[in-house]
Amino acid sequence: MEGIFGNLAIGFIEVFKLQSVTVAGMAMTLPFNILMCLIGCLLGTLIGVLPGIGPVATIAMLLPVTFNLSPIAALIMLAGIYYGAQYGGSTTAILVNLPGESSSVVTCLDGYQMARQGRAGPALATAAIGSFFAGCVSTLVVAMFAPPLAEVALKFGPAEYFSLMVLGLVAAVVLASGSLIKAIAMVILGLLLGLVGTDVNSGVLRFAFGISELADGIGFVTVAMGMFGICEIIANLEQKEHREVFTSKVGSLMPTREDFRRMIAPVLRGTVLGSCLGILPGGGALLASFGAYTLEKKVSKYSHEFGKGAIEGVAAPEAANNAGAQTSFIPLLTLGIPSNAVMALMIGAMMIQGIAPGPQVMTERPQLFWGMIASMWVGNLMLVILNLPLIGMWIKLLTVPYRYLYPSILLFMAIGVFSISNQPFDCFLMALFGLLGYVCVKLGCEPAPLILGFILGPLMEENLRRAMLLSRGDPWVFISPSKPISMGFLIAAAALLVIIALPALRKKRQEVFVEET
Amino acid sequence: MKIKSQQDWWAGLMFIAFGIFFIVVALGTPEFFDKMVGSRLIPGYQMGSSVRMGPAYFPVVLGGILAALGLLVLLDSLVEDGEPVAKFHFRPLLWIGLSSLAFAYLLKPLGLVLASVALVFISAYGGHEFKWKEVTIMSVILAAFSVLVFVKGLSLPFPVCPDFIEVCPIR
Numbered sequence: 001m002e003g004i005f006g007n008l009a010i011g012f013i014e015v016f017k018l019q020s021v022t023v024a025g026m027a028m029t030l031p032f033n034i035l036m037c038l039i040g041c042l043l044g045t046l047i048g049v050l051p052g053i054g055p056v057a058t059i060a061m062l063l064p065v066t067f068n069l070s071p072i073a074a075l076i077m078l079a080g081i082y083y084g085a086q087y088g089g090s091t092t093a094i095l096v097n098l099p100g101e102s103s104s105v106v107t108c109l110d111g112y113q114m115a116r117q118g119r120a121g122p123a124l125a126t127a128a129i130g131s132f133f134a135g136c137v138s139t140l141v142v143a144m145f146a147p148p149l150a151e152v153a154l155k156f157g158p159a160e161y162f163s164l165m166v167l168g169l170v171a172a173v174v175l176a177s178g179s180l181i182k183a184i185a186m187v188i189l190g191l192l193l194g195l196v197g198t199d200v201n202s203g204v205l206r207f208a209f210g211i212s213e214l215a216d217g218i219g220f221v222t223v224a225m226g227m228f229g230i231c232e233i234i235a236n237l238e239q240k241e242h243r244e245v246f247t248s249k250v251g252s253l254m255p256t257r258e259d260f261r262r263m264i265a266p267v268l269r270g271t272v273l274g275s276c277l278g279i280l281p282g283g284g285a286l287l288a289s290f291g292a293y294t295l296e297k298k299v300s301k302y303s304h305e306f307g308k309g310a311i312e313g314v315a316a317p318e319a320a321n322n323a324g325a326q327t328s329f330i331p332l333l334t335l336g337i338p339s340n341a342v343m344a345l346m347i348g349a350m351m352i353q354g355i356a357p358g359p360q361v362m363t364e365r366p367q368l369f370w371g372m373i374a375s376m377w378v379g380n381l382m383l384v385i386l387n388l389p390l391i392g393m394w395i396k397l398l399t400v401p402y403r404y405l406y407p408s409i410l411l412f413m414a415i416g417v418f419s420i421s422n423q424p425f426d427c428f429l430m431a432l433f434g435l436l437g438y439v440c441v442k443l444g445c446e447p448a449p450l451i452l453g454f455i456l457g458p459l460m461e462e463n464l465r466r467a468m469l470l471s472r473g474d475p476w477v478f479i480s481p482s483k484p485i486s487m488g489f490l491i492a493a494a495a496l497l498v499i500i501a502l503p504a505l506r507k508k509r510q511e512v513f514v515e516e517t
Numbered sequence: 518m519k520i521k522s523q524q525d526w527w528a529g530l531m532f533i534a535f536g537i538f539f540i541v542v543a544l545g546t547p548e549f550f551d552k553m554v555g556s557r558l559i560p561g562y563q564m565g566s567s568v569r570m571g572p573a574y575f576p577v578v579l580g581g582i583l584a585a586l587g588l589l590v591l592l593d594s595l596v597e598d599g600e601p602v603a604k605f606h607f608r609p610l611l612w613i614g615l616s617s618l619a620f621a622y623l624l625k626p627l628g629l630v631l632a633s634v635a636l637v638f639i640s641a642y643g644g645h646e647f648k649w650k651e652v653t654i655m656s657v658i659l660a661a662f663s664v665l666v667f668v669k670g671l672s673l674p675f676p677v678c679p680d681f682i683e684v685c686p687i688r
Contacts, residue, residue, distance in 0.1 A: 065671055179525070181593070185532045185586040192539050192579050199572040204562050206572055207542055230613060237609035237644055403644045404655060407637045410613065411659055414620045414636060419673050427621030431614040438610060442603050443528040461575045473568035 004143050007366070011374030014072065014367045033073050037375045040077035041382050044084020048091070049394045051098045051236075053409055055085040056451075057229035059345045060221045061412050063352060064419040071353035072368045076375040078349050082342050083135065083325045083376065086285055087383045090127035090318050091394050094120060103285035103321040106293040110306060110313030117309050122255040126263050126311055128387050129255075130319035134271040135380030138326040141275045142333075142373050146362065149334040153359035156485070158466035159477050163489035165460050168337050170493040171280060173449050174500045182445045190450035193218060194457020201465060213425040220348050222417055222426050223454055224341065226433025227440075227447040229413050233406045234438055253388060259311050266296050266316035274320030278327030280339065288324025289317035326376055333369060334359055337456075341448045344455040522599020529591030536584025543573040543580065612643025628678045628685075629668060633660040 019032040047058045059078050066074035089104035094111035107127065114123040156164070173183035196207040197217025208214040255263070273295055274288035296316040297306050306313050329346075331339045336357035338344035350357045355365070362369045387394070417426045437447045471477035479487045520526045545561020546554075565571025616639035623632040637656035641647055667673045678685035 068671060179590075181586055181590050182525075182528055182532075185528075185583055185590065188579050188583045188586065189532070189535055192535070192576060192583065195576055195579075199562075201570075202563070202572045204572040206562060206576065207539070230617070234606070234609045234613055237613070238606045403641065403646065403651075406644070407616075407640045407655060408659055410616060410640050411620070411633055411636050411663060414617050415663060415667055415673070415675075418621060418624060419667075419675075422674065424621035424624070427617050431617045434614060434617075435610065438605075439531070440528075442524075442605060443531065444524040444600065445528055464575065465570050468567055468570060473566060475567065 003147075004140075007147075007370045008143055008374055010366055011370030011372070012378075014371030015076070015374045015378055032070075033076055033371065033375065034378065036069070036073040036077040037080050037379050038382055040080020041084040041379050041386060043077075044081040044086075045088035045383065045386055045394065046397070047081070048085035048088020048104075049397055050088075050405065051092055051096075053232065053405075054102065054228060055082050056224055056341050056345065057232060057409070057413065058085075059342060059349075060224040060229065061416045063221050063345065063349055064416050066349055067352055071350070071355055071365075072371050074349055074353060075346070075368070075372050076379075078346060079329070079372060079376060080379045082285075083322060083379060084383055086318075086322045086325050087128065087131055087387050088394065089321075090131070090314075091124060091387070091391065092398065094123045094127065094314070095395060096398060103289045103325075104318075106289050106317045107314055109293070110308075110310050113307065113309035114311070114314065119309065121253040122259050122311070123314050124391060125253045125255050125388060126259065126314050127318040128384050130263065130267045130270065130315045131322040132380055132384045133267055134274060134319035134323040135326060135383075136377060137271050138275050138278070138323040139373060139377040139380070141323075141327055142330055142376070143370075145279070146330055146334050146369075146373075149330065150359035150362045153335050156359075157483075158463040158470065159483050159486045160489070162460060162463040162467055163478055163486040163493075164335065164337060165456050165463070167489040167493040167496075168331070168339065169449075169452060169456065170496055172339065172452055174496050179444065180500060183449045186440070186445050186447070186449040187453035190453025190455075191457040191460065192453075193223070193450070194454040195461065200458070200462065211425070213421070213423055216421075217458075218429060218454075219417075219420050219426060220344070220451070220454055221420060222429045223433050224345060224451055225413050225417055226430040226435075227437035227450065228341070229409070230430060230434025231437035231441060231447065233410060234434065235441065236402060236406065253391070255311075262302070262311050263315040266292075266300065266312040267319045269295060269299070270316035270319030271323045274323030275327045277320070278324035278339075279330050285321040285325040285328070286340075289321035292316040292320030322380075329372075329376075332357065333361065333372075336361075338452060341451045344451050347455060520594055522594040522597060523601045525590050525594030525597075525599050527602060529587045529589075529594060532587025532590060533584050534587075536580045536582075536587055539576050539580035540584070543576040609643045613640055616640035616643070625676065626680050628676045628680075629664055630660045630677060631679060633663050 015033050015037065016031055017033060018029050020029045043058065043062075044055065047053045047055065058081055062078065062081070066078065069077070086103060089099060090107050090111065093099050093104040093107040094115050097108050097112040099105040099108055111123045111127070114120065169187050173180060173187060194217070196214055197205070198215055199206050205215060270292040273292050277288040277291050278285070293313060293316060296312050297303050300306070300310070300312050302310050302312055328339050328343055331337050332343045332346055336347065336359070338347050347357045355361060355368070413430070414427055417430045418424070420426055440447055440450075467477055468475070477483065479490055481487070542559060543562055544564070546557065546559045551557050562573040563571035564573045564577070567574075616636045619639055620632045620636040623635055627635075634656040637659055638652060641652045641655070664677055668675055668677055
């Protein structure tokens with residue numbers, strides 16, 4: 001235990017450190033890291049509140065900007081966007097019955113009903129309190145579980161890494177909603193697209209068709225912005241705008257004594273479940289909130305009130321999505337494997353800064369690692385302050401019509417993509433991937449697995465090649481008894497696939513997702 | 518033969534097409550095809566062996582899996598009921614795509630200010646309502662904002678003014 005607190009102390013010192021920076025030509029001494037954390041949380045809340053733009057597109061948009069920051073400042077800010085979005089998303093869900101963020105879909109069910117009964121204030125407060133509690137606990141979870149995991153991961157060879165990536169990708173598609181085969185196909189398509197560019201081993205230009213801009217491969221920022229950003233904008237423009245905002249009816253924020261009594265158990269359960277689901281590959285905030293709502297509906301003695309404004313239906317998923325958002329950093333920080341699209345972008349951010357994600361980050365850059373974890377706790381505290389007293393400001397934002405928003409979003413995306421390599425070609429690719437994403441959504445294929453595959457493509461090929469070279473071409477190396485870890489990963493992946501393919505469970509899985517959306 | 522799930526039918530076709538595309542580009546065009554055409558259209562990459570995998574190895578395997586999965590989805594669409602393909606809205610698709618292209622290709626010759634204005638106008642045209650006054654005000658604000666934040670603040674190396682203006686007032 002002492003070790004953890006010692007490490008967290010390193011982190012807090014890093015977060016609050018004073019730095020001399022040059023802002024707009026003026027040299028100043030500022031607690032720069034904490035400032036970036038604040039900016040990240042503010043931006044996260046902003047995009048969380050606004051429906052139609054998510055953390056994936058935002059982080060992708062800001063990646064080129066982070067190039068000028070120090071690695072720790074960049075990562076602190078980007079992380080703040082992800083968990084900040086979980087806070088902001090609940091505001092929109094409760095007041096407008098629209099999920100500001102995909103992970104707050106279930107919060108709409110009871111949160112909006114509470115708002116209609118004139119209890120929007122307590123609902124918002126419950127969401128914030130639940131999120132804050134979950135955020136504090138899951139920060140500790142990350143601090144406790146990351147070091148031992150990283151130690152195990154340091155012993156991994158190419159075979160183990162390859163198998164781990166297979167497991168991660170399989171788990172990611174199994175836990176996602178929608179058709180399983182189509183999700184796997186999207187992963188493979190992502191892996192293939194990730195191979196475009198110069199082959200590291202042979203120097204051969206693959207799938208570039210003589211386009212010199214493709215020599216370095218397709219930028220994942222470009223793919224993410226196209227498939228999420230552009231695609232989201234087009235999907236939003238399909239629908240007519242109509243929003244009913246309960247601006248005047250927020251009233252007192254303070255929950256009653258009865259509310260407090262009823263929210264304790266759901267918040268605790270949501271935190272535990274969310275922390276566990278967040279660690280899983282493919283997990284994260286979205287899965288956590290769905291799982292917590294289902295669980296709460298089963299075990300709560302107020303289950304008859306669910307869907308009619310039960311406070312448990314707000315407290316549990318909001319706690320869970322924040323816990324899940326934070327613990328999903330564990331596989332990223334210890335194994336260098338992203339568990340969802342946001343984490344895939346975080347890997348990108350680390351690579352821009354010249355940091356190879358993986359278990360060595362913790363030992364080689366303890367300040368970065370622990371600073372990031374400490375910043376999560378600080379960020380959660382800031383978010384409560386940002387969200388509760390300033391709720392009026394965020395509500396005002398909701399009244400801004402979408403026709404003012406999307407040209408701005410589009411402009412920032414275009415600037416961001418263009419700035420990566422200062423070539424118009426990247427914007428062209430972004431538009432192309434927007435088209436691909438749009439077609440995929442229309443055909444019932446989720447774009448998120450594609451991004452995961454895209455990030456892992458080159459890594460997987462590299463590790464596969466190395467493993468096969470070491471084993472002299474023996475494909476059984478991945479499941480030989482001499483490599484028990486690799487075998488374990490692959491068996492787990494196969495088991496997951498078999499379980500999910502069983503007809504009975506397949507039906508059940510569909511029911512779970514249908515029930516809640 | 519009746520297609521029961523439109524979505525899956527087209528998704529299956531898309532995956533098969535992508536799979537075959539990657540295989541063909543990686544392996545090159547097949548021999549009989551080359552003879553027919555008289556020249557090698559797509560040269561392809563080296564396959565290598567499982568010990569030393571060539572650049573074609575991984576993509577060919579993945580392409581094969583992708584095409585096989587696509588076939589599964591395709592066959593499934595004949596058996597299991599599914600959803601129809603939702604309507605495509607070409608208007609936003611076209612204008613949003615065009616606006617980002619316009620921005621990209623106008624940025625260097627015309628500078629950030631005019632490129633931003635172009636993006637705002639074209640993309641606004643793809644929305645539900647287009648009011649000249651509103652869009653003009655919005656484009657001015659956004660152009661000013663992007664110059665201030667991205668060129669002044671973050672010092673991105675973008676030209677601000679068009680090429681043909683020799684002395685740019687903003688620098």
